[in-house]
Amino acid sequence: MKYSVRSCFREGGYIYAKKADELPGGQDTNRVARLASNENPFPPSQHVIEAGIEELALANRYPDERPYRLISALRERYGDYHIVTGAGMDGVIETIIRTIVEPGEVVAVSTPTFSFYRIAATAHGASVRTVPRRDDFSVDADRFIDACQGARLAFLASPNNPTGNGVPPEVVRAILEGIEKSGCVLFLDAAYVEFSDLDYLPLMDTCGNLVIGRTMSKAYSLAGLRVGYAFVPGWLEPCYFRAATPFAVNRVSAAAAAAALGDREHIAGTRRHVSRWLAEFAERVRCPTYPSDANFVLIDVAPRTGDEMADMLAERGVLVRSCRSFTGLADHYIRVCVGDDWENEQFIEAINSL
Ligand SMILES: *Cc1c(COP(=O)(O)O)cnc(C)c1O
Numbered sequence: 001m002k003y004s005v006r007s008c009f010r011e012g013g014y015i016y017a018k019k020a021d022e023l024p025g026g027q028d029t030n031r032v033a034r035l036a037s038n039e040n041p042f043p044p045s046q047h048v049i050e051a052g053i054e055e056l057a058l059a060n061r062y063p064d065e066r067p068y069r070l071i072s073a074l075r076e077r078y079g080d081y082h083i084v085t086g087a088g089m090d091g092v093i094e095t096i097i098r099t100i101v102e103p104g105e106v107v108a109v110s111t112p113t114f115s116f117y118r119i120a121a122t123a124h125g126a127s128v129r130t131v132p133r134r135d136d137f138s139v140d141a142d143r144f145i146d147a148c149q150g151a152r153l154a155f156l157a158s159p160n161n162p163t164g165n166g167v168p169p170e171v172v173r174a175i176l177e178g179i180e181k182s183g184c185v186l187f188l189d190a191a192y193v194e195f196s197d198l199d200y201l202p203l204m205d206t207c208g209n210l211v212i213g214r215t216m217s218k219a220y221s222l223a224g225l226r227v228g229y230a231f232v233p234g235w236l237e238p239c240y241f242r243a244a245t246p247f248a249v250n251r252v253s254a255a256a257a258a259a260a261l262g263d264r265e266h267i268a269g270t271r272r273h274v275s276r277w278l279a280e281f282a283e284r285v286r287c288p289t290y291p292s293d294a295n296f297v298l299i300d301v302a303p304r305t306g307d308e309m310a311d312m313l314a315e316r317g318v319l320v321r322s323c324r325s326f327t328g329l330a331d332h333y334i335r336v337c338v339g340d341d342w343e344n345e346q347f348i349e350a351i352n353s354l
Pocket residue numbers: 038087088089090091114157160161189191214215216217223226227228
């Protein structure tokens with residue numbers, strides 16, 4: 001018997017950050033700087049942990065069919081919007097594609113960017129059309145609108161991963177108006193918006209074709225719990241939950257996420273830490289760094305390649321992301337996120353010694 005898997009899963013797939021125990025031998029894995037995954041280096045607050053523990057005692061029961069408490073905490077925090085949830089924003093992305101796109105239809109993706117849009121769209125049987133940004137990584141609205149002709153769904157990340165820059169809300173509005181007639185929905189991925197001063201929520205009030213994806217994984221320090229959500233137009237909400245995997249957000253994660261939303265000081269402290277260190281990176285790293293609205297920075301390491309630099313830094317106990325795998329980006333970039341003080345110092349010392 002010859003068994004077979006779908007051609008799209010025979011190779012490729014999501015690229016995961018290296019782990020401390022995969023580093024070249026002889027290193028103290030407790031002193032490895034983990035700057036490759038854009039996580040928040042600060043653990044969640046004690047009351048967030050306690051909210052999760054309390055719910056763990058009820059683990060024999062399924063969660064609510066929709067995480068109502070989390071959704072009402074989100075409404076309380078951000079306003080009275082239609083909100084959907086999933087297992088990380090990755091789960092939300094997958095479900096939105098499943099809800100809107102028929103296999104064979106076109107999904108447009110602004111590049112270079114986060115790889116999961118392509119992976120999820122391809123897995124669904126959609127065809128992906130890439131729309132390159134300008135050389136300075138800004139978005140050309142006219143070009144984007146043209147590329148959305150005939151597409152069902154388009155992905156735009158702001159602040160963008162891995163380039164770090166945000167798209168001004170006026171440009172997003174122009175795109176939304178430009179693609180409206182063709183029936184294309186824009187998925188605006190705002191995974192890093194809490195680090196920036198950008199506010200896209202007012203666009204929800206007037207645009208019926210906007211989905212704003214958000215996550216508890218980055219600024220809110222809950223990457224390990226897998227909670228994502230999105231602001232969606234009213235017409236999409238019931239269809240989303242029909243398409244979703246049942247009980248995608250577990251009770252422990254939902255309770256901890258609801259508690260974390262009230263933790264304003266955690267976000268404010270994280271923002272202060274990140275902006276202080278982004279300024280230090282820009283000033284002290286002896287390679288060109290790009291301006292960032294997120295908690296990471298894109299660094300040009302030419303004439304070395306990103307792969308070479310990431311390997312050399314790994315030998316010095318610093319994990320960063322080589323950007324080679326990002327479609328539409330040259331091979332001489334690395335992406336480095338802001339970690340703990342000692343991690344950032346270890347990184348600056350290591351890169352400047354090369
Ligand atoms: C991290 C990230 C996400 C997904 O985060 P989840 O952990 O799945 O919530 C989505 N989009 C971008 C651009 C990201 O960098």
